[in-house]
Amino acid sequence: MLYAGFMSTAPPSSPTPQEPVDHPELLQLGTTLEGDEPCLRADAARNRARLLEAAGRLVAERGAEAVTMEAVAAEACVGKGTVFRRFGDRTGLLTALLDHSEKKFQAAFLGGPPPLGPGAPPVERLRAFGCAMLRRSTDDLDLQLAAEPGANRRFVAPARRVLRHHIEMLLRQAVPDADCDLLSHALMGQLDPALIHHLSRQCGIPLARLEAAWVDLVDRVTGAGATCR
Amino acid sequence: MLYAGFMSTAPPSSPTPQEPVDHPELLQLGTTLEGDEPCLRADAARNRARLLEAAGRLVAERGAEAVTMEAVAAEACVGKGTVFRRFGDRTGLLTALLDHSEKKFQAAFLGGPPPLGPGAPPVERLRAFGCAMLRRSTDDLDLQLAAEPGANRRFVAPARRVLRHHIEMLLRQAVPDADCDLLSHALMGQLDPALIHHLSRQCGIPLARLEAAWVDLVDRVTGAGATCR
DNA sequence: ATGAGATCCGGACCGAGGTCCGTTTAACGT
DNA sequence: ACGTTAAACGGACCTCGGTCCGGATCTCAT
Numbered sequence: 001m002l003y004a005g006f007m008s009t010a011p012p013s014s015p016t017p018q019e020p021v022d023h024p025e026l027l028q029l030g031t032t033l034e035g036d037e038p039c040l041r042a043d044a045a046r047n048r049a050r051l052l053e054a055a056g057r058l059v060a061e062r063g064a065e066a067v068t069m070e071a072v073a074a075e076a077c078v079g080k081g082t083v084f085r086r087f088g089d090r091t092g093l094l095t096a097l098l099d100h101s102e103k104k105f106q107a108a109f110l111g112g113p114p115p116l117g118p119g120a121p122p123v124e125r126l127r128a129f130g131c132a133m134l135r136r137s138t139d140d141l142d143l144q145l146a147a148e149p150g151a152n153r154r155f156v157a158p159a160r161r162v163l164r165h166h167i168e169m170l171l172r173q174a175v176p177d178a179d180c181d182l183l184s185h186a187l188m189g190q191l192d193p194a195l196i197h198h199l200s201r202q203c204g205i206p207l208a209r210l211e212a213a214w215v216d217l218v219d220r221v222t223g224a225g226a227t228c229r
Numbered sequence: 230m231l232y233a234g235f236m237s238t239a240p241p242s243s244p245t246p247q248e249p250v251d252h253p254e255l256l257q258l259g260t261t262l263e264g265d266e267p268c269l270r271a272d273a274a275r276n277r278a279r280l281l282e283a284a285g286r287l288v289a290e291r292g293a294e295a296v297t298m299e300a301v302a303a304e305a306c307v308g309k310g311t312v313f314r315r316f317g318d319r320t321g322l323l324t325a326l327l328d329h330s331e332k333k334f335q336a337a338f339l340g341g342p343p344p345l346g347p348g349a350p351p352v353e354r355l356r357a358f359g360c361a362m363l364r365r366s367t368d369d370l371d372l373q374l375a376a377e378p379g380a381n382r383r384f385v386a387p388a389r390r391v392l393r394h395h396i397e398m399l400l401r402q403a404v405p406d407a408d409c410d411l412l413s414h415a416l417m418g419q420l421d422p423a424l425i426h427h428l429s430r431q432c433g434i435p436l437a438r439l440e441a442a443w444v445d446l447v448d449r450v451t452g453a454g455a456t457c458r
Numbered sequence: 459a460t461g462a463g464a465t466c467c468g469g470a471c472c473g474a475g476g477t478c479c480g481t482t483t484a485a486c487g488t
Numbered sequence: 489a490c491g492t493t494a495a496a497c498g499g500a501c502c503t504c505g506g507t508c509c510g511g512a513t514c515t516c517a518t
Binding site: 091095098102106109110121122123125126127129130131133134135137138141144145148149150151152153154155156157159162163166167170171173174178179182183185186187188189190191192193194195196197198199200201202205207209210211212213214215216217218219220221222223224 | 320324327331335338339350351352354355356358359360362363364366367370373374377378379380381382383384385386388391392395396399400402403407408411412414415416417418419420421422423424425426427428429431434436438439440441442443444445446447448449450451452453
Binding site for chain 4: 040041043044047073078079080081082085086
């Protein structure tokens, strides 16, 4: 249990009361954000609760896409500015809504019983982890999608389809007995432009290492490379 | 070369002149979209060219994020409605801008010389494909990012970081000699909520198959399962 | 050439996310 | 109690993506 302090998704920390941050995406990068609620003022805490409750009501009654910042503000009898100050942006609000189930899940794989929690061999824990995530996704999936703008379109873009089909075709030749349709998505994920940007420009990982990682991934997936691993 | 007709990314096809489509994301799902320019009217073609040129100018001069629909319209001396009718939405416009290099790339891996094109063994082609994509991304990466709303934030969301760190830790135990940092991204990709949504709800793939694919992926990546593949 | 009709154009309009700043109010020391 | 101050509030305001429809324009058959 190494990083027990990193757990919280950052609803109350993005627009932290310390300094008026103008670029919320920059700070939640390195901050440790330990205490969940950094001692909000009484009215602030009250409004925060009101807002979350109002947002939850809206989701329940009219679906995730009805969660408009103005609608939430109105439902909570609060000014629009308050919503943004507290949650930063729409994604922040939705993320805060997801926070509860998120934490429960984190607790399960960080400290719960095996095979999800510690105690089982790592490969078994990996298997369990993925299956747990898959099952969890069936619950609050629309909320998670709504929290990520443009999530629907990502996998229907024609260009992407061509690339994935190509990978799938090659996979079918290399490992005919596998579920190449689904396997190809894993490979595609490693080539996602957003990921490449994040790794190469934000993390400073050199191209050579990315290429090496790709080749290694291909070898592992297809069973090439070492004859026996 | 199975699907030579699928190649074009769909700039002129989304708001095709045939029928006034109100939901552009729905149609480019099953359509075959063969002819690139379905015989636009003269003025329409002229404006389309103008708009692409204007958008290109804006990207070159002021970066991808300056490509506002209104700005493009103004730069091209054209009404805003025209931009939307032609390209559907902002993503469509940016995609159309990327179309040229996209097609070049597609031609390279569909019909070019090995190892990228046909002729080499599939595993080798896969390796080459990934490396080519990685290199290609360094060129028009900002454009590709701009074409996908919210692409920057996707990998800095705190919740995601925790999940990925967990995978990475388990991977480190299972395959200590691998580049677990990067490998974990591939596994994370397979659990992306947007992907799950696409596969399970849009493609109708049952949960059991997704779970099986995940377990298989873990086994392949970690070298578990069969002792020798 | 010309008229009919489909197609396209343009910009007013709308909704929603996000910002700003003058005003209000909770917290705390005296 | 009361004054001070930092923080929170609220809603007007801005920008931008996306829609709509009356009017201009192109195409084609005659």
